Each structure stands twice: as structure tokens, then as C-alpha cells.
Amino acid sequence: ETGVTQSPTHLIKTRGQQVTLRCSSQSGHNTVSWYQQALGQGPQFIFQYYREEENGRGNFPPRFSGLQFPNYSSELNVNALELDDSALYLCASSPDQGSYGYTFGSGTRLTVV
Amino acid sequence: ILNVEQSPQSLHVQEGDSTNFTCSFPSSNFYALHWYRWETAKSPEALFVMTLNGDEKKKGRISATLNTKEGYSYLYIKGSQPEDSATYLCALISYNTDKLIFGTGTRLQVFP
Numbered sequence: 001e002t003g004v005t006q007s008p009t010h011l012i013k014t015r016g017q018q019v020t021l022r023c024s025s026q027s028g029h030n031t032v033s034w035y036q037q038a039l040g041q042g043p044q045f046i047f048q049y050y051r052e053e054e055n056g057r058g059n060f061p062p063r064f065s066g067l068q069f070p071n072y073s074s075e076l077n078v079n080a081l082e083l084d085d086s087a088l089y090l091c092a093s094s095p096d097q098g099s100y101g102y103t104f105g106s107g108t109r110l111t112v113v
Numbered sequence: 114i115l116n117v118e119q120s121p122q123s124l125h126v127q128e129g130d131s132t133n134f135t136c137s138f139p140s141s142n143f144y145a146l147h148w149y150r151w152e153t154a155k156s157p158e159a160l161f162v163m164t165l166n167g168d169e170k171k172k173g174r175i176s177a178t179l180n181t182k183e184g185y186s187y188l189y190i191k192g193s194q195p196e197d198s199a200t201y202l203c204a205l206i207s208y209n210t211d212k213l214i215f216g217t218g219t220r221l222q223v224f225p
Contacts, residue, residue: 035215040217
């Protein structure tokens with residue numbers, strides 16, 4: 001399987017709710033990273049997983065959590081949603097830890113109301 | 114904290130014009146610089162991964178240079194075409210964190 005697929009493409013949630021975003025990476029891509037892009041900003045690093053273990057985290061609170069599975073899929077979970085969580089969430093994968101560039105999905109647009 | 118800045122924020126050029134934009138950073142504490150092209154409603158697409166001072170990469174009409182001593186990378190597009198219209202992002206991977214740190218991007222629009 002080629003490319004990175006994210007689901008859903010759009011999502012509307014209410015403040016306080018929980019959300020799970022999904023990403024399916026290319027086969028053989030052991031590294032997956034998640035990014036948040038708010039309007040007018042560059043993507044901000046949330047966390048990275050390598051072979052199913054978290055190996056890097058950005059400046060995001062613990063209510064942002066993730067999982068990576070052996071089948072190269074991964075999840076981003078956000079609890080207790082806040083209005084400021086409204087953003088585009090991008091997933092990116094790499095066969096190693098980025099030496100050859102990352103393959104990105106097209107993102108999930110989350111709106112919190 | 115590694116801060117990545119890109120300029121200009123946006124750029125409008127006519128088809129056939131050549132253009133360039135800048136990615137600047139205050140530190141050499143990184144081991145790779147990436148350039149991505151991001152078209153509207155699509156995924157960011159990797160253009161170049163650069164690792165060494167003086168590194169130069171070229172893909173068709175697009176090329177990039179890296180100067181780690183002065184703290185900048187240039188992306189050049191020769192003979193811009195409407196299909197080059199996109200946001201161009203640069204990102205660094207630092208030794209400390211092993212994560213991509215993005216600039217805010219340069220939005221290029223090429224008019225026919």
C-alpha cells in the first residue's frame with residue numbers, strides 16, 4: 001500500500017468531548033508523526049512513534065495521546081476538547097526517522113464548537 | 114528553541130517568472146532540512162532533504178541550496194508555471210528532539 005491515508009477528512013465535535021483520528025501509513029514505514037496546523041501557522045509537532053513506542057513529544061498537554069499499531073496504522077486521541085483544538089491534524093510517516101523525508105496524509109480538519 | 118522563519122509570507126508572480134524564497138534559522142543544531150510543497154486540498158509533498166553545508170538539490174525547474182554557517186536555505190523556481198502554485202514549507206530536524214520544526218511557509222501564486 002502506498003501513501004498515507006487519514007480518516008475522517010472532516011469532523012465537528014463539541015467542547016469537552018473526546019476524539020480519535022486515524023492514520024494508515026505506508027507499509028514498512030516504522031516512524032509516524034502527528035502535527036497540528038492552526039490557521040496561519042506552520043504544522044506544530046505533537047508526537048512521534050517509532051516501532052509502536054513514543055520517541056518524541058512536542059509542547060502539547062497529556063490529553064493529546066497516541067498509539068501506533070504493528071500494521072502501520074496509528075491513532076491520535078484528544079480528550080476534553082477545547083475550542084483552540086480546532087485545526088488541521090496531519091499524520092506523516094517515514095521508513096526511518098526522517099532522513100529521506102516524510103510522506104504526509106492530507107489531514108483531518110477538526111472543528112470544536 | 115529552534116525557530117524557523119520563512120520569507121516572504123506570500124508571493125504572486127506571472128507565468129514564466131523565476132522566483133525564490135528563503136528559510137532562515139538561528140542555529141546549526143540540526144542534521145537535516147526538508148522542503149515540502151503543499152497544494153491546496155492535498156498532502157504536503159517532500160521536495161528535498163538537505164544535510165550538508167553547501168548542499169544543493171535540483172528537481173526539474175526547482176532547486177535548493179543550504180548554507181548552515183549563515184543560517185539559511187533558498188528555494189528557486191525557474192520559469193514558474195501555474196501548477197507551481199502552492200505553499201512551500203521548510204522544516205528542520207534538530208539533534209536534540211529528532212522532530213520536524215516547520216516554518217510558517219511561503220504561499221506562491223503563479224498567474225497565467
